[in-house]
Amino acid sequence: MRENKFKTSKVHKIIFTISLFVVLFVGAVTYKHIENLSQSSKLVVHTYEVNLELEQLFSYIKDSENGMRGFLITRDENYLNPYYTANSNINESFAKLKKLTKDNKQQQQNLNELYEIIKKRLDYNGEYSDPDLSRNIVNTKEFKKNFNESSRLLVAIRNKINQMTEIEDTFLIKRNSIYNEQINLTPILTLSILLVTILLIVYAYYKTNNDLEKLKEANNTLNKAFFLNSQAEILSSFGTWEWDLVTHVTKYSENFYRILGYEPYSFPSTNDNFLTFVHPEDKEIVLGIMDRVVREENLPPSTFRIIRPDGEIRYFRATGKLFLEKLKHKTVLGVTHDITDEINNNKLLEENIQSLEKLNNELIIFDESSRQAEILGNYGSWIFNFETNEFIYSENKYRLMGFEPKSFQPTLENLMDHIYEDDRELVQEAFENANTTGEIPALNYRVVRKDKEIRHFKTVAKSFTDLSGLESMIGTTQDVTEDYHKNELLEERNYELEQNIKELSEFNHVASHDLQEPLRKIQTFISRINDKEKENLTDFGKDYLIRIEKASSRMRILINDLLQYSRTNRGDNVFTQVDLNEVLANSILELSQNIEDKKAIIKYDSFDVIEGVEFQMQQLFTNLISNSLKYSKEDVVPEIVIKYKKVKAKNEPILKEDSHEVYHKIKFTDNGIGFEQENAEKIFLLFNRLHGKTEYQGTGVGLAICKKIVENHNGYIFAKGVPGKGATFTIYIPKYI
Helix, strand or coil, rough: CCCCCCCHHHHHHHHHHHHHHHHHHHHHHHHHHHHHHHHHHHHHHHCCCCCCCHHHHHHHHHHHHHHHHHHHCCCHHHHHHHHHHHHHHHHHHHHHHHCCCEEEEHHHHHHHHHHHHHHHHHHHCCCCHHHHHHHHHCCCHHHHHHHHHHHHHHHHHHHHHHHHHHHHHHHHHHHHHHHHHCCCCCCCHHHHHHHHHHHHHHHHHHHHHHHHHHHHHHHHHHHHHHHHHHHHHHHCCCEEEEEEEECCCEEHHHHHHHHHCCCCCCCCHHHHHHCCCCCCHHEEEEEEHHHCCCCCCEEEEEEEEECCCCCCCEEEEEEEEEECCCCCCEEEEEEEEECCHHHHHHHHHHHHHHHHHHHHHHHHHHHHHHHHHHHHEEEEEEEECCCCCCCCHHHHHHEEEECCCCCCCCEHHHHHHHHHHHHHHHHHHHHHHHHHHHHEEEEEEEECCCCCCCEEEEEEEEECCCCCCCEEEEEEEEECHHHHHHHHHHHHHHHHHHHHHHHHHHHHHHHHHHHHHHHHHHHHHHHHHHHHHHHCHHHHHHHHHHHHHHHHHHHHHHHHHHHHHHHHCCCCCEEEEHHHHHHHHHHHHCCCCHHHHHEEEEEECCCCCCEEEEHHHHHHHHHHHHHHHHCCCCCCCCCCEHHHHHHHECCCCCHCCCCCCCEEEEEEEEEECCCHHCCCHHHHHCCCCHHHHHHCCCCCCCCHHHHHHHHHHEEEEEEECCCCEEEEEEEECCCCC
């Protein structure tokens, strides 16, 4: 603060000069009196300035303390702004005090001591002005030690300032005494003093007007600060309060009402009213907090819940510090923060951490399962970086190459070193194409392991882009050496099988012709004997001739059935569009004589066109109808019913398939002699017969041919019989179109 200097105006000089010439003595005494009075006034003002600046200095120190404590309590970096501002003001205040006390060595000494105390205290506070550092050490023993030391230094500062103030008060008493003596001078100086007083009044008016302007400016700044503080409370969801421990009067900021769910000043700010908002389960906690504030004159950070008027539960955290006023009032200044969002975020964070831990455990299990699966499946996985041409191998990928896991840094270059020489160009081209196509289709190549063994590998891969935008390729490589050798062996066996089938076909062809040729001759000679020599034979000879004739007929039927069965075993079946209506009509035509002889009745539905082998479907229908005619009951008209419909596999329990695949369902039902259900599988076996040769003719090949035909069409055939009531044959043929 600048020291006031009173300068004599021109008017005063003129008046003083005239007065000097008129009344020299009075003027001289008056001048001296005015000069002494002015000097006394300056000294008094100087003393007040020092005291005021000392109080201002202490105010700045408290502002710095409040800013730092607000930051430590709330972790809100906005509290550091007044802290740094107050530190700057402290330096300016020291400069002013240095200037004001430059002519007083004792006060200069006291000021230096005060400076060292304040500097030491600011150094303690400065250690915690870093937001990142303070978060980690607030609860440490070192912090508590420094905090106690800081509080002790604050008391020392107050004491030192009080000491300096007392010295200035002593000066003030003396200077006031001198000033009063000068005021009480003789009435002779009244006129002169009056003139000086007028001048002083004018000057005082001028200074007062200037001070009022400064006061308005300061008040305007204070209003701005109050507005900004109110906005900060709204934005940060906190409110401030004051609790006078002497009168027990509390005051709330406007936003304190808002975080409680009310408009500002809508109810009296008392502790009893506040308790009505506290959650019933937390009232004991809050009462304990209030009691502790009264006893310890301090409020450490405390958390509790309140219930707003709309029923919403919010979490609050309150903290406060004691503030001593000049009038010895003890007031606790506090901040209450709505931390509901923080609590909810912490809960969500804990849930996320638990989920991540669970996921991490699952990933660990999955990773271990993958490792075991790779070992069992004889494959390895890898990731290829297009930019660096480097791989990341799974552990088993190293093993497939004949190395221990992590024994080298895999790159495209050292991979090529292990590729069999004749396959390197193929693999190199596959990786080059993967840059544009984004994948490596199934690629077979050979690798020379560390022990020089040549192994056959199969690789598939596909590119992907991770969250950071890095494009890589993930792939799987399997050692298919055993499969390769099995395929080679299988090809050899297939070739041998084809040769055997070819030889068997040739055998069937030769056998059928070679067997039928002597059979035709036997039947020819039998026919001639019947025509020319039968009457010359004895009864035994005729009986033998009949038996030979029947045996040769069975022989011919058996050869024909075997040829039919052989045809169904061929693998060169070509599927075409087959109209089952025509197939059925041809079968009825083929069996028309037998149907007419037995006066059989055949009922049937309309059929769809299916995909199949036409001559085999013809053989299937013919054999099943013929079978029903053969095993019909005597003196009962045979009745054969043929049903058709399309069904889904999942709706047919007998198929034991839970799929939506569609089948052609064909069911043959007759009223013949039937059979025991325990023989339902046996009747489809080759050469299997349920009756003797003399009872019913047949070779036991017909139903075996039916089963083979259905299997050739990837279908199913089932038989169901009831002795004396008939039999049902159900066929399922897949629908391909």
